[in-house]
Amino acid sequence: MNLDILFDLLRIPSPTGKEGPIKEYIDNFLADQGIVTVDLGPAGLSWELGFGDRVALVSSHIDQVACIVERMDDEGYLYIHMPGIDPRILVSQELTVWGKEKLKGVVGMTPPHYLSPQDRNSPIPRERLFVDLGLPVD
Numbered sequence: 080m081n082l083d084i085l086f087d088l089l090r091i092p093s094p095t096g097k098e099g100p101i102k103e104y105i106d107n108f109l110a111d112q113g114i115v116t117v118d119l120g121p122a123g124l125s126w127e128l129g130f131g132d133r134v135a136l137v138s139s140h141i142d143q144v145a146c147i148v149e150r151m152d153d154e155g156y157l158y159i160h161m162p163g164i165d166p167r168i169l170v171s172q173e174l175t176v177w178g179k180e181k182l183k184g185v186v187g188m189t190p191p192h193y194l195s196p197q198d199r200n201s202p203i204p205r206e207r208l209f210v211d212l213g214l215p216v217d
Contacts, residue, residue: 084108092177094145101141146174148210155216156209157184166203176210184210 093101106116146159146169157176161169169186176182188207191199 092175093141093143095142098142105141148176152209153216155214156187156211158206158209159186160205166205166208169208170203174210176212182212182214184212187211 087104088101091101091104102118109116144161144164146161146164148157149160150158152158170188172186174184174186176184187209188203
């Protein structure tokens with residue numbers, strides 16, 4: 080696969096319910112290759128590859144994981160909720176906050192050396208994750 084195509088796909092925002100732009104990109108790309116796509120509803124797309132008796136159906140899910148901002152504290156950190164996602168995979172991940180402007184942020188949590196031994200060995204509660212946008216407090 081051409082890495083440029085992969086990076087193009089990753090740059091197109093496509094949270095659940097907003098997959099239109101990525102579907103259009105994939106549909107246009109495949110049409111340029113002579114491949115007809117079939118729309119599978121809000122978050123899916125499929126296409127057939129091959130000819131005659133040798134046809135394969137490729138089906139894909141095209142939405143991205145999206146988090147919901149629940150609140151912002153006095154220091155400007157955002158606290159997020161991510162339905163169905165294990166909070167452990169989000170720590171240290173870069174993400175984009177979509178609003179009036181696109182803002183880059185990093186998911187953080189209390190450093191382990193500040194946690195009690197019990198908390199250090201427990202699952203991370205989602206309430207402890209925050210997004211640092213690197214913006215000034217004032």
